[in-house]
Each structure stands twice: as C-alpha cells, then as structure tokens.
Amino acid sequence: MTDAERNRIFESWIEAHKAILFKVARAYGSTHADREDLFQEIALQVWHSVAAFRGDSAVATWIYRVALNTALAWSRKERKHGSGRQDFDAATALLVAPPDRDPRIEWIYRQIAELDEVNRSLALLMLDGFSYRDMSEILGLGESNVGVRINRIKKALAAQLAKEQNDGL
Known part of the structure; x- marks a missing residue:
C-alpha cells in the first residue's frame, strides 16, 4: 500500500x-x-x-x-x-449530555459515566446498535460474557431509574 x-x-x-x-x-x-x-x-x-x-x-x-x-x-x-x-x-x-438534549438522554449518559471502562465501552457500543458478536470482537470478550454484562448494565440502569423515581428525583 x-x-x-x-x-x-x-x-x-x-x-x-x-x-x-x-x-x-x-x-x-x-x-x-x-x-x-x-x-x-x-x-x-x-x-x-x-x-x-x-x-x-x-x-x-x-x-x-x-x-x-x-x-x-x-x-x-x-x-x-x-x-x-x-x-x-x-x-x-x-458524559453528561449538552443542556439542549432530552433529559432522558442526559440521564443515560450520566449513568454510563459511572460504569467501569469495559462496561462503559459496552454501553456505547450497545447505544450504537452493535450486535453482541461485534461487541465481542471489538472488546475481545466472549459473546456470552457480552450478553451477561449487557443484561447486568440494563438491570442496574432499571434499578437506578426506579430508585430515582421513588426518591422523586
């Protein structure tokens, strides 16, 4: 070349x-x-x-x-x-979105910012619509490990959202 x-x-x-x-x-x-x-x-x-x-x-x-x-x-x-x-x-x-963005998007970026490096990378890839196979290739993780981590991220986000809604935030 x-x-x-x-x-x-x-x-x-x-x-x-x-x-x-x-x-x-x-x-x-x-x-x-x-x-x-x-x-x-x-x-x-x-x-x-x-x-x-x-x-x-x-x-x-x-x-x-x-x-x-x-x-x-x-x-x-x-x-x-x-x-x-x-x-x-x-x-x-x-990772907090600019103020002109939807508050829901701001919230998700704040939550992503709290993740460790690998899970933060997975969350970014997930938001961009990459498949588990692609995420696995990009990060060098097993496809099943990607699935487990994504499910844990989703559960943690759902739990945090429920907590904030219950706390009136």
Whole structure:
C-alpha cells in the first residue's frame, strides 16, 4: 500500500466515522484538552493501522476496536502518571449530555459515566446498535460474557431509574 493510498483511505474513513472517535474521546477524556489529545491519538493509531485492516469486519467495527483499545491504553497511562481518581471523577462529568438534549438522554449518559471502562465501552457500543458478536470482537470478550454484562448494565440502569423515581428525583 502506498502512502497516497493509505492517506486516501484514512481520510475517507475518518470523515465517515469521526463520530466514533469523538464519542470515545468524550467518554474517556477528562478535560477538553484530554479529549482533543485522545482524539488525535486515536486518529494517529487508525492511520498507522490502515494497512493492517484485513476486512474481516466492517470498517466501523474495526475503527471502534482501534478507538476503544487506544482509549483504554491512554486511560491506564493517565492513571499511572498520577492523575488518579480525580481525573476519573472529572471524566464522569463529561458524559453528561449538552443542556439542549432530552433529559432522558442526559440521564443515560450520566449513568454510563459511572460504569467501569469495559462496561462503559459496552454501553456505547450497545447505544450504537452493535450486535453482541461485534461487541465481542471489538472488546475481545466472549459473546456470552457480552450478553451477561449487557443484561447486568440494563438491570442496574432499571434499578437506578426506579430508585430515582421513588426518591422523586
């Protein structure tokens, strides 16, 4: 693959799937600067990996895998370098939807922000309509493990919603 071919493919993929990169960067970056850095890091990793794409899955699935793996590695690196719990708490606040959104959407993003990294990734993939098989491929989990985790996430969300409705929130 020539550099020109790689650049052409990369540009078309990023244009078609930049929402994936934004969503993942938003979910894992704790500040605006972190989200920008992570977006660039994900884009760079996609560029480096274009030649490795074998076509075994859809481009969107493959880009999600690259984006989530890059974000998880970035997140671990950030924690290792002392950002710790404070950054995790800040990241939680970032998943709150903009104020012009439906309050139900804001609520779901707040709940997703409270999940651990793997379940947060699963929730994002679920919201984007990926199949259990695709989620399994992207995250390297067994398909049955994905199903169990998704069911637990749904039950936890339902329980939290019931609690908030009972508390009058």
